[in-house]
Amino acid sequence: MTADLVLDVQGLAVEYGTDRPARAVDDISFRLHRGEILGVAGESGSGKSTLMTAVSRLDRPPARVVSGSVRYHPRDGAPVDLLSAPPGQLRELRWDRLAVVFQSAMTALNPVMRVGAQFVDVLRTHQRMNRKEAWKRAAELLELVGIPGDRARNYPHEFSGGMRQRAAIALALACDPEIIVMDEPTTAVDVVMQRQILAQLQELQARFGFAIVFITHDLALLVELADRIMIMYSGRVVETGTASALYRAPQHPYTLGLRDSSPTLRGPRREVRAIGGSAPDLWDLPAGCAFHPRCPQRTAGCDTTRPPLLVRDGHGTACLLAQPAAARPATTPNGTEEGA
Amino acid sequence: MGGVTLSPAVPEAAARSRTSRSAVRQIWGSVLLKRIVFYLVAAWAAATLNFLLPRMMPGDPASAILLKMSELGPVTPDRVQLVHRLFGGAASEPLWRQYFSYLGGLLHGDFGLSLAFYPTPVSTVVRSGFLWSVLLLGVSTVIAFVVGTALGALAGRRPGGWLDSVISPLSIFVHALPYFWAALILVYVFAFRLDWFPLSGGAGPDLAPGFDPAFISSAITHAMLPAATIVLTSISGWLIHMRNMMASVVNEDYVLLARAKGLSETRVTTAYAARNAVLPSISSFAVSIGLVVGGSLLTEMVFNYPGLGSLLNQAILNLDYPLMQALFLVISMTVLVANFVMDCLYVLLDPRTREAAS
Ligand SMILES: Nc1ncnc2c1ncn2[C@@H]1O[C@H](COP(=O)(O)OP(=O)(O)OP(=O)(O)O)[C@@H](O)[C@H]1O
Ligand SMILES: [Mg+2]
Numbered sequence: 001m002t003a004d005l006v007l008d009v010q011g012l013a014v015e016y017g018t019d020r021p022a023r024a025v026d027d028i029s030f031r032l033h034r035g036e037i038l039g040v041a042g043e044s045g046s047g048k049s050t051l052m053t054a055v056s057r058l059d060r061p062p063a064r065v066v067s068g069s070v071r072y073h074p075r076d077g078a079p080v081d082l083l084s085a086p087p088g089q090l091r092e093l094r095w096d097r098l099a100v101v102f103q104s105a106m107t108a109l110n111p112v113m114r115v116g117a118q119f120v121d122v123l124r125t126h127q128r129m130n131r132k133e134a135w136k137r138a139a140e141l142l143e144l145v146g147i148p149g150d151r152a153r154n155y156p157h158e159f160s161g162g163m164r165q166r167a168a169i170a171l172a173l174a175c176d177p178e179i180i181v182m183d184e185p186t187t188a189v190d191v192v193m194q195r196q197i198l199a200q201l202q203e204l205q206a207r208f209g210f211a212i213v214f215i216t217h218d219l220a221l222l223v224e225l226a227d228r229i230m231i232m233y234s235g236r237v238v239e240t241g242t243a244s245a246l247y248r249a250p251q252h253p254y255t256l257g258l259r260d261s262s263p264t265l266r267g268p269r270r271e272v273r274a275i276g277g278s279a280p281d282l283w284d285l286p287a288g289c290a291f292h293p294r295c296p297q298r299t300a301g302c303d304t305t306r307p308p309l310l311v312r313d314g315h316g317t318a319c320l321l322a323q324p325a326a327a328r329p330a331t332t333p334n335g336t337e338e339g340a
Numbered sequence: 341m342g343g344v345t346l347s348p349a350v351p352e353a354a355a356r357s358r359t360s361r362s363a364v365r366q367i368w369g370s371v372l373l374k375r376i377v378f379y380l381v382a383a384w385a386a387a388t389l390n391f392l393l394p395r396m397m398p399g400d401p402a403s404a405i406l407l408k409m410s411e412l413g414p415v416t417p418d419r420v421q422l423v424h425r426l427f428g429g430a431a432s433e434p435l436w437r438q439y440f441s442y443l444g445g446l447l448h449g450d451f452g453l454s455l456a457f458y459p460t461p462v463s464t465v466v467r468s469g470f471l472w473s474v475l476l477l478g479v480s481t482v483i484a485f486v487v488g489t490a491l492g493a494l495a496g497r498r499p500g501g502w503l504d505s506v507i508s509p510l511s512i513f514v515h516a517l518p519y520f521w522a523a524l525i526l527v528y529v530f531a532f533r534l535d536w537f538p539l540s541g542g543a544g545p546d547l548a549p550g551f552d553p554a555f556i557s558s559a560i561t562h563a564m565l566p567a568a569t570i571v572l573t574s575i576s577g578w579l580i581h582m583r584n585m586m587a588s589v590v591n592e593d594y595v596l597l598a599r600a601k602g603l604s605e606t607r608v609t610t611a612y613a614a615r616n617a618v619l620p621s622i623s624s625f626a627v628s629i630g631l632v633v634g635g636s637l638l639t640e641m642v643f644n645y646p647g648l649g650s651l652l653n654q655a656i657l658n659l660d661y662p663l664m665q666a667l668f669l670v671i672s673m674t675v676l677v678a679n680f681v682m683d684c685l686y687v688l689l690d691p692r693t694r695e696a697a698s
Contacts, residue, residue, distance in 0.1 A: 094602030155691040
C-alpha cells in the first residue's frame with residue numbers, strides 16, 4: 001500500500017491577508033494512498049476548507065500558500081508538484097485525476113445550465129467525447145447515484161437538495177479520477193439522506209478505487225467511513241492515526257473532546273459532552289499549545305511549549321501528555337503547579 | 341455497512357420524471373401566455389389613456405385643431421369627423437361610440453393630418469421619424485450595451501487586476517461627463533475643426549431617402565457623430581454595472597467548480613461567470629431600449645437629427661395635437677414591445693424565472 005502513494009503533501013502553510021496575515025493552515029503534511037479514504041475532522045474554523053482549496057489549487061486571494069508542496073504521483077511518470085505546475089498542465093490534471101466536491105453542493109452547480117450540460121462540458125474537455133456520447137454518459141453517471149438519467153435535462157433548481165448533493169458526487173466521478181477531495185459533502189442534507197449518500201459513496205469507491213480526502217466536523221461519521229483520520233485544530237494537525245485507533249483510544253484531549261461531543265448512531269451509548277470554550281482567534285493564537293486554554297488536562301508547560309506532532313507506529317499526536325517523559329517539562333502528577 | 345444498491349432508476353421514478361418534464365413545458369407555455377395577455381392589457385390601457393387625455397384637457401383641442409386646419413386650407417367634412425373621433429369635442433356622439441371608432445382608427449394607423457407638416461398624414465411623418473430614431477439610437481444603444489458589457493466582464497473577471505485598474509477608473513470618469521458637454525466637444529473637434537463628419541441632419545439634403553448607395557453612405561456619415569456621443573456617454577454605465585456583477589459572481593462556488601473542472605479560462609468566464617452576471621444587465625437593457633424612442637430628444641436637438649425626438653419638439657412648438665397623440669402612442673408601444681421581447685429573452689436565459697413567474 002505504501003508503494004501506491006498518490007498525493008504527498010509536505011509542510012503546507014496558508015495565510016489570509018498580507019499586512020497582518022493569519023495562518024489558517026500551518027505546516028500540514030499528509031500522504032494519501034491509492035484507494036484510501038483519509039478523513040479530516042475539526043471544529044468550524046479549524047482550516048479544513050482552506051487546506052482543501054490549497055491542495056486542489058483553488059485558493060483565491062486573500063488566501064496565500066506561503067510554503068510547502070503538494071505532490072501528485074501519477075501511475076506512470078514523475079511526480080508533479082501541483083503548487084508549481086504551469087496552468088496548462090494543471091488544467092489537464094484537474095478533474096481527470098483530481099476532482100472536488102464542495103461544502104456547498106447547493107451552490108456548486110451553475111443555475112443557468114442544465115445539470116447534464118455541466119457533465120458534458122467536462123467530459124468533452126477531458127475525454128474528448130462527442131456531444132451525444134457525453135450526454136449519454138451524463139445520464140449514466142446520474143443513475144450511478146440513484147438519479148433517473150432523464151433528469152439530466154433538468155436545471156439545478158429542479159433538483160432537491162439531496163439530489164444536488166448526489167449530482168455533485170456523480171460529477172466528481174465523471175472522468176474516473178484518482179483523487180476526490182470532498183468538503184463536507186453531506187452537511188446540507190438530513191441524516192437519512194446522509195447515510196444513503198455515504199453508503200453509495202463507499203460502494204462507488206470500492207468499485208472505482210479512487211482515493212478520498214473526506215472533510216467533516218463529524219468525527220463519528222468519519223470513523224465508519226475513513227481508513228485514517230487527521231484531526232485539525234487552529235490550522236494544525238493535533239492527532240492522526242487509523243480510524244479505529246483514533247476513535248477507540250484518542251491520545252489528544254481535543255480528539256477526546258471531539259469524540260465525546262458527537263452522538264453516534266452505532267456503538268455503545270455514551271454521554272455527550274461539549275468541549276468548553278470556543279476556537280481561538282487566528283489573529284491572536286494563545287502561546288504554547290493552541291488548545292491549552294480549553295484543555296481539561298493541561299499541565300505546566302502547555303502554555304509555553306508548542307508540542308510537535310510526534311509519530312509512533314503510524315499514530316501521531318501533538319500533545320505534551322503523549323510525549324516521552326524525558327521530553328516533558330517536570331510537572332507534579334496531578335497537574336497542579338508547585339508553589340513558589 | 342451499505343444496503344443501498346446501485347440499481348438504476350426504478351421504472352416508477354422514470355415515469356414520474358417524464359410527467360414532471362411535460363409539466364414544466366406546460367408551465368412554460370402558460371407563462372408565455374400570461375405575459376402576452378399582460379402586455380396586451382398594458383397596450384390597451386396606453387391607447388385608452390391616449391384617447392382620454394385630450395378629452396380631459398381644459399378647452400377644446402378639437403376646435404383648436406379645426407381652426408388651425410382651416411387656416412391652412414379647406415377642410416372636408418370627413419376630416420372634421422376624423423378630428424372629432426380622435427379628440428372628441430363634438431357632443432353629437434356618445435363617448436363609447438367615439439371610443440370604438442377611435443380604436444378602429446388606430447388599428448388602421450389613421451391618426452389624421454399633421455398640422456406642423458400640413459397636409460402630410462401623421463402616420464407618414466411618424467413612420468419616417470421612427471426609422472431615423474431606431475436606426476440611430478437603436479444601433480448605438482445596442483453597441484454601447486454589447487461593448488460596455490463585454491469590457492465590464494473582462495474587467496470584473498479579475499477584480500483588482502491590471503485590466504480592472506485601467507478600465508474601471510476610466511469608465512467612472514467618462515460616466516461623470518455631462519452628455520451635452522461631451523456632444524459639443526465631439527462636434528467641435530470632429531465636425532467643426534477636422535471636418536470629418538457633417539455638423540447636423542440625417543443625410544445630405546439633396547438626396548432622396550431610399551436604398552441607393554449614395555443615400556446610405558450619407559446617412560451613415562451623418563449618424564457617426566450622434567452615435568458616438570450616445571455610445572460614449574452610455575457605455576460606462578453598462579461597463580460599471582457588469583463589472584460589479586462579474587466581480588461578485590466570480591466568487592460563486594459554481595465558478596470555482598468550473599475552474600476545478602479544468603475547463604478553459606474562456607469557457608469559465610463566458611458560460612459560467614458572465615452568463616450569470618449578465619442577467620441583471622439584460623433587465624436594465626429592456627428599460628433603456630424602450631426609452632430609445634422617447635429619450636432621443638437631446639441628441640436629436642444637438643444634431644438636428646430628423647428622428648422622433650425632433651418631431652416631438654416640433655409638435656409641441658406648433659401645437660400639433662394629432663402628431664403629439666401619435667408620438668405618445670408610438671413611444672409607449674415601443675416601451676411595451678421592447679419590454680416584452682426582453683422579458684421573453686430573460687425567461688430563456690434564466691431557467692429559474694420560468695417557475696417563479698407561474
Ligand atoms: N476569505 C477569508 N479571509 C480571511 N480569513 C478567512 C477567509 N476564509 C477563511 N478564513 C479564516 O480561516 C480560518 C479557517 O477557515 P476554513 O473555512 O478553512 O474553516 P473550516 O474548517 O472549513 O470551517 P467550517 O467547518 O466552518 O467549514 C477561519 O478562522 C476563517 O476565519
Ligand atoms: Mg469549511
